[in-house]
Amino acid sequence: MSFNVSLLGAEAKRNEIVARTLNWWDRNRRDLAWRAAPGETPDPYRVWLSEVLLQQTTAQAATPYFQAFVAKWPAVEDLAAASHEAVISAFAGLGYYSRARNLHACAKEIAQRGGRFPSQEAELRTLPGVGAYTAAAIAAIAFGRRAAPVDGNIKRILSRLYALKDPITQARSAIAAAAGALAPSNRPGDFAQALMDIGATICRPRTPDCPACPLSEVCAAVWSGVPEAYPGRAAAKVRSLRKGAVFFAHRADGAFLARRRPPRGLLASTVELPGTPWTSKGPGGAWRDGAPVAARWRKLPETVEQVFTHFALTLTVYAAAVKDAAPDGCFWVSPDGVGEAGFSNVMRKAVARAVGRQ
DNA sequence: AAGACGGGGCT
DNA sequence: AGCCCAGTCTT
Structure with a gap:
């Protein structure tokens, strides 16, 4: 792009961010175990399972667990029929074990409904272990709904795109507003996954690789000269x-x-x-x-x-x-x-x- | 709004 | 050794 993006209006800048992000995704998406091939319909069970495993967990750590879960329980009804102990054992080593309890409870509830996940964000949000992030992620990725999942990666990206100086916890409402405004009605799931891939591989904590970033030209943190300074850091806690x-x-x-x-x-x-x-x-x-x-x-x-x-x-x-x-x-x-x-x-x-x- | 809840990755 | 992080639930 040769024109000066800083001269764009808000709507044009939003379109520019979405277009660059999706274009990057089409060429650079990570090939992760739970992702449907381009053009294929995602399986809501696999999307939900992967999103739960990915809570507070990197893709690298979650991958072998995802493989083991789908090999053992290929459909949500299989997981629902498993014993509590078997689900805990399959989860052991991942941490945050309330996820395992909620995962099993959610599988039982979905199985009772005939094995179908709800497609609306608000209804997903009522399921055990499904909070604001996971509900939006499933709605967007599995069902193509216009939703704006905001995980740690996306919070960091938005903090940098808009040069938000506050620590994540204090910039919460500004980040949510920015994410909601950005979410496209076309390919919302791809857009969200693209941002998360950019966050994991390029717009990393502390060491962003801005020269490789498709958004560097529209990023206020890059303009500031110190992109790694965003978002601000909260005071360290005593252990x-x-x-x-x-x-x-x-x-x-x-x-x-x-x-x-x-x-x-x-x-x-x-x-x-x-x-x-x-x-x-x-x-x-x-x-x-x-x-x-x-x-x-x-x-x-x-x-x-x-x-x-x-x-x-x-x-x-x-x-x-x-x-x-x-x-x-x-x-x-x-x-x-x-x-x-x-x-x-x-x-x-x-x-x-x-x-x-x- | 704050605290509890694991483990891995990076510098 | 210290800091950072792909959230949800409870109080």
Whole structure:
């Protein structure tokens, strides 16, 4: 384009952004597992499933999970018929496990309706685990509705296109207004996915690759000379420390004791090694209180560490050979079944540490 | 409006 | 080691 885009009126500038974005998409779209081929009709089940897996998750991390889900449950009725434990296990390692509970609840609800997803944003919004973003994404991508999904990528792009200095949380209404005004009635799903691909590959946090961006000529952050300064950053939060102990009680055949966490709260419904509560002081001398059975516990030399959003955790691991039957609330996990048992990543680490020391 | 909720990727 | 991030639900 050789004309000066800064001279365009608002409507012409909007058309310019949409046209450049769709043109870029047609040549550069990422080939992701859940995407229908160009010209093919998307499957709402796959769109919904992918959008849930992508909440707070990168495409790279979500891809193997998506493959496993559709291989195991090809249609929403299959997922609805699965057990709660099977869905949690398929989700284990992805994080934000309330997604797994809501995913299963939503599948059951859709199956009851005959397997059809609603196509309107407002009705999608009422489904479990479907918030403002996901409802708009499904409406636009699966049903071609004019909707404006606004995820973290799109928030960042819009902050830069319009040079919004405020941190994302404070620029919320300005970003929503900009997104709503921009959404085209033609190919709204492609437009939204194009912006998300641009956000993931070009308009990245901290290190935007503006020379590669189809929107650099219409971007106020580029005009400012410091595109990476947008959006503004919120003040960093302090992260507290917590400590706890977990117990690797193993049998002669290699099986060990595990238990399932409560269905709500941290690491909901995932499988863990039995242990003490996690506190700022740690269990101290009372660490035996968390043991599933009485045994000759040996403290392993290395701890397991995990950083969560609000705190950093250090786990001490104790191991002992045991012969008793599994106590109430616990069950045996065989060494071959560790991968499918439904452990969160932090518990996988603890198990791996203990197995490596036996 | 603020807090809870995991894990991976980047510098 | 520290910072950033493909949201939803609860209170």
